[in-house]
Amino acid sequence: MxxxxxxxxxxxxxxxxxxxxxxxxxxxxxxxxxxxxxxxxxxxxxxxxxxxxxxxxxxxxxxxxxxxxxxxxxxxxxxxxxxxxxxxxxxxxxxxxxxxxxxxxxxxxxxxxxxxxxxxxxxxxxxxxxxxxxxxxxxxxxxxxxxxxxxxxxxxxxxxxxxxxxxxxxxxxLGVLLLVARAGTADLGELGRAAGEGIDPRTQVVIAVLLTIGLAVKVPVWPxxxxxxxxxxxxxxxxxxxxxxxxxxxxxxGIIRLPLATVPDGFARIAPVLGVCGAIGIIWGGLVCLVERELKRLIAFSSIAHMGFVVLALATGTATGVAAALYGNIAHGVVSALLFLVVGGLKHRWAGDDLTRPRGALREHAPRTGVLLMVGLAAGLGLPGLAAFWGEFTTVVAALDPADGRPHLLFVGCAAAAAVGGALAAGYSLRVARLVWVGEGHEAGAAEGHGSDERDGITTELGSTELLPGFVLALAIVVLGVAPGLLLAVTDPALAAVVGR
Incomplete structure (x- = not known):
């Protein structure tokens, strides 16, 4: 299979x-x-x-x-x-x-x-x-x-x-080859069980740095x-x-499976730097989203902020943090897929996605599309009862009590930054809702001759081939938010084995 x-x-x-x-x-x-x-x-x-x-x-x-x-x-x-x-x-x-x-x-x-x-x-x-x-x-x-x-x-x-x-x-x-050469095996199960045993501390740090930076580019982590x-x-x-x-x-x-599991001591040495980068990414992405004019680019920067929560959770090194990271991973995957589906469809119908251009309200002209957008935005701002809440809220909890050996005050500061980032997420999500779902500014634009016809002012519904997958993703967001235990029940045993070592 x-x-x-x-x-x-x-x-x-x-x-x-x-x-x-x-x-x-x-x-x-x-x-x-x-x-x-x-x-x-x-x-x-x-x-x-x-x-x-x-x-x-x-x-x-x-x-x-x-x-x-x-x-x-x-x-x-x-x-x-x-x-x-x-x-x-x-x-x-x-x-x-x-x-x-x-x-x-x-x-x-x-x-x-x-x-x-x-x-x-x-x-x-x-x-x-x-x-x-x-x-x-x-x-x-x-x-x-x-x-x-x-x-x-x-x-x-x-x-x-x-x-x-x-x-x-x-x-x-380079990090994988050095790890395999020092450990004598490429089997991830054996590498995880050994947890860096037989690899000197300095080499562990080098391996952790190579693997973490290489994978941080893919996440991506600020900067x-x-x-x-x-x-x-x-x-x-x-x-x-x-x-x-x-x-x-x-x-x-990859961060969970490679540096965190295979060289935990080396990863612990660089975890404070990774946590700070994650916290900066949360604030950075949120601030950019407050002023970004292109809707699709705004959703992209929001992904940087949300992935900052995942990175900060991993940096705490606790079972709670790693569980929050995995839950945040799944939640962001579903939420971002929904938002890019809706925003991509709107960009095609608008022939652009400039938020400063007045447009008609989705709630009036395309209510089903508007509902999907609002579900995605509500989940993105971390509203309780939707998928993203559990990962981001638990990240803050984990950062307030990091694993032994990590600087406590530094992670408390990162937790505070993450909480501020949550407030920023509410700000830019409501900004998008005001401009796109409510259609604020459309009447003024129509009076000036901008947005008074169907081409500029009225948005048609997404097609059935877009609405159907959109509602499937929206349902997944609600289910993950209402019943987080469905996912945690299958992930906790594997996570406990990794973090316990």
Whole structure:
């Protein structure tokens, strides 16, 4: 099951790239949707059934093709499948015959294949290889299928994405190779059980620094974040959904599985710096969102702020903190996918996403779209009863009582900064709601001749292929917010094993 969950989207994606030129975009999207649905089911069954693949890969180097899902990786793999299903469903709306439709869906499926393999990899080198598989199709989605109105910006976004992620990948590979050479094994289970035993403290710190910086680029952590807003602004809707809900989660998952679990003493030495960077990212992203004029770029900066909560939670080094990080990971994946789905649809209908331009109220002209936007914004501001609340609230609790050996006052200051960041999130979420959902300023704009006709002032509803996946994501946000125990029940045992060591 787990091997098929990795191989099916990989083979289907390659088939679409090589032989799908004659397919229309809807036909390619239907194919991608079926494959993504099958992968989602296979992943869930493999996780539930405890399926394992463990075969020799490179015997001379002691490397194995070892795949398995547990309470840490299973929810993230299922999230990847769910978001890919919704992304393929949104692509069904294209009615025109487009030669590039198969290429687009093929890249989406390759991203899914790499993500599932990354979360399932139990070999450190295999983890790196699977991680890199995701970066190539994601680059194609950004640089080729991004905003067609600004080719120069699209190329710049693709180039910056490659430069940053290649830099991070190089450091991550160096850290993995040093770890494997010093520990004598690449098996993540054995590395976790050893917890750095036999590796001198200085080398542990070096490994932790290489791995953490390399993975921090992918998260991204402030100040390594500048590639993300441009990539999100340029990427197509499906690309933004995958970027926020899949690629960023691979970075934080890697921090849990590699430096935190394998060299905990070295990670503890650099954790205060990581916590401060996370807290700065929370404040930085919130302040930018208060003044940002482009709606899609605003959601991108909000992702930096929300991922700052996840990073701060990991830096605390406690069971509560790591549980909050994983919950925040899942919650942000669902919330960001919903917001980028809605915002991407609005940007297409508006022919732009400038918030300073007066527009009609969604609550009047597109109420179903407005409901989806409000659910995403309410979850983003951490409203109790919705998914993001539990991860961010628990992060503050964990930062107030970090693990032994970490500077208590420093983390209390980070907790205070995170609380301020929560207030900023409320501010920019309500700002967007006021401008887009309420439509404040539309009447004044109409009086001046701006926004008085249907093209400028009235927003039509999203199509059924966008509304249906939107409501699925909104339902997931509510369920995770009302019943957090559903997720914690399956993640706590695996997390306790990692943090307990």
């Amino acid at each position: 787990i091997a098929l969950a990795c191989a099916l989207p990989l083979l289907a994606g390659l088939a679409l790239l090589v032989g799908g030129a004659e397919l229309s975009r809807p036909a390619a999207a239907r194919t991608g949707l079926l494959v993504a649905l099958a992968t989602l089911v296979l992943t869930a069954v493999a996780w539930w059934d405890g399926a394992v693949v463990d075969l020799p890969w490179l015997p001379a180097l002691g490397l194995r093709l070892h795949l398995a899902l547990d309470g840490i990786s299973g929810p993230l793999a299922v999230l990847s499948g769910l978001v890919t299903v919704t992304a393929c469903t949104t692509a069904l709306g294209g009615a025109r015959r487009r030669p590039e439709g198969a290429t687009f869906i093929g890249c989406v499926l390759l991203t899914l294949a790499g993500a599932v393999a990354t979360f399932a990899a139990r070999d450190a080198v295999l983890f790196v290889v699977a991680f890199e598989v995701v970066l190539v199709p994601m680059w194609v989605l950004i640089s080729r299928f991004g905003d067609r109105r600004d080719p120069e910006r699209r190329r710049a976004a693709g180039a910056r994405f490659v430069l940053y992620t290649a830099f991070g990948s190089t450091l991550m590979l 390594l974040h500048s590639w993300l807003p441009l990539a999100h602004t340029t990427a197509p809707t499906a690309g933004s959904m995958l970027l926020a809900a899949v690629l960023l989660k691979m970075g934080t998952y």
